[in-house]
Amino acid sequence: MLYETPRLEPVDRRVLDQVDVMRDQLRYAVQQAPMKWTLDLRKALTASAIAASNTIEGYRVDARDVADLMDGEREVEASDENKAETLAYQQAMTYIQSLHDVTDFRYNKELLNSLHWMLQGHHHPLRAAGRWRRTAIRITAPGDEFATDYEGPDQELVPGLMGELVEWLNEGDLDAHFLIRAAMAHLNLVKIHPWSDGNGRMSRSLQTLLIARGGVLAPEFSSIEEWLGMPGNTWEYYKVLREVGGPVYSPERDTLPWARFNLLAYHQQAQRVRRRVDRSNECWTRLTEAAGALGVSERQVTALHEVAMVGRVRRSRYEKAEALNTQQATRDLQALTKAEVLTAVGQTKARHYVAGPRYPQDVLEAARRRHVIVDPYSDVP
Incomplete structure (x- = not known):
């Protein structure tokens, strides 16, 4: 038996309708925006999602360093362990993104175990990856290793429960909104806890996959992991999982609070992404208009x-973004530095570039413009 998809109340449907409108907008x-900065934004959103999801699990790498790692840069401020976790998650996320438009797609146990291997295979065999756990599972309470927060179902039940979940992923509650189905997939997977490690990231990845399969937006715009990784939101995330999931596997419990928590996440993340799109668009337009006066080429605008948008650029990132060779990218950045549009920071391998004295201040102001994120449930009586 799985945790059941709840019946939404009118206020929840109102919030869901607002999310749909924002996602359509x-x-x-995005479709009307310049392709170059759209690609940059998609990379940045993926990096933020990876950084946030790993942060929830205690692996901390700045989103900018995640983006550099994704582009093959290895001289970043992160431990070898954190780099390994980041690259593993990137591999899984890249595959998930590629599945968004597969026409004959089906969920199955092999897909889930393969995704788990991408995430956790570098720990095998010390921590088994790509196969169901063969032992009991106990989640400790935050801050107290002796207190049990949750006990997963017995290991003998895992294959059957996962079979039920796969069947539901393909055929269950197809009349429900795909965002709600994605949230329920997350809840059921994390509560079955089928692997010895990596269950949280797998559950969030599965949610992203279902959202991406919804087909409204490119997968990079679909994840709520960045939102979940914010400190206050992470605390609420664990809290609602405890309240809804129960101390042991309890699929009879009311799941509406979990659906409502996810609707809040969808709504606020959509607000954040829309603000970022608006800022990106404005910055690109202003830079294009200023290019002539600055003596900047079209490609250097990238x-x-x-x-x-992120506060810095590395040669490797620029090189890949514009499909240049190393010499061309280096010359371009050196020219921008000589013109005082950029300033170089650091030595050879770790060098990056930030805004220089002649960088347009109106662009930086547009990039840093403050905004307010609203709670769609705040005006509920």
Whole structure:
């Protein structure tokens, strides 16, 4: 038996309708935007999702360093362990993103175990990967290793429960909104806890896959992992999982609070992404308009846009973004540095570039413009 999809109340349907509207608007905005900065934004969103999901599990790598790792840069400020976790998650996320438009797609146990191997295979055989756990599972309470927060179902029950979950993923509650189905897939997988490790990231990855399969937006715009990784939200995430899931596997419990928590996440993450799209678009337009006066080429605008949006650019990132060779990318960045549009920071391998004295201040102001994220449930009586 699985945790059941709840019946939404009118207020939840109102929030869900608002999310649908924002996602449609976001899709239109992205389709109308310049391809170059759209690709940059998609990479940045993926990096943020990876960084946030790993942070939830205690692996901390700055989103900018995650983006550099994704582009093959290895001289970043992160331990070897954190780099390994980041690259593993990138591999799984890249595969998930590639599945969004597969026409004959089906969920199965092999897919889930393969995704788990991508995430955890570098720990095998010390921590078994790509196969169901063969022991009991106990989750400790935060801050107290002797207190049990949750006990998963007995290991003998895992194959049957996972078979039930796979069947539901393919055929269950197909009349429900795909965002709600994605949330329920997350809840059921994390509560079955079928692997010895990596269950949280796998559950969040599965949710992202279902959202991506919804087909409204490119997968990079679909994840709520960045939102979940924010400190206050992470605490609430664990809290609602405890309240809804129970201390042991309890599929008879009310799951509406979990659906409502996810609707809040969808809504607020959509707000955040839309603000980022607006800022990116404005920065790109302003940089393009200023290019002539600055003596900046069309391709160099890509480097300046990266600085506006994430605060820095590396040669390797710029090189890949513009399909240049190393010499071309180096010359371009050196020219921007000589013109004082950029300033070089650090030595050879770890060098990156930030805004220089002649970098357009109006672009930086647009990139840093404050915004307010609203709670769609705040006006509920």
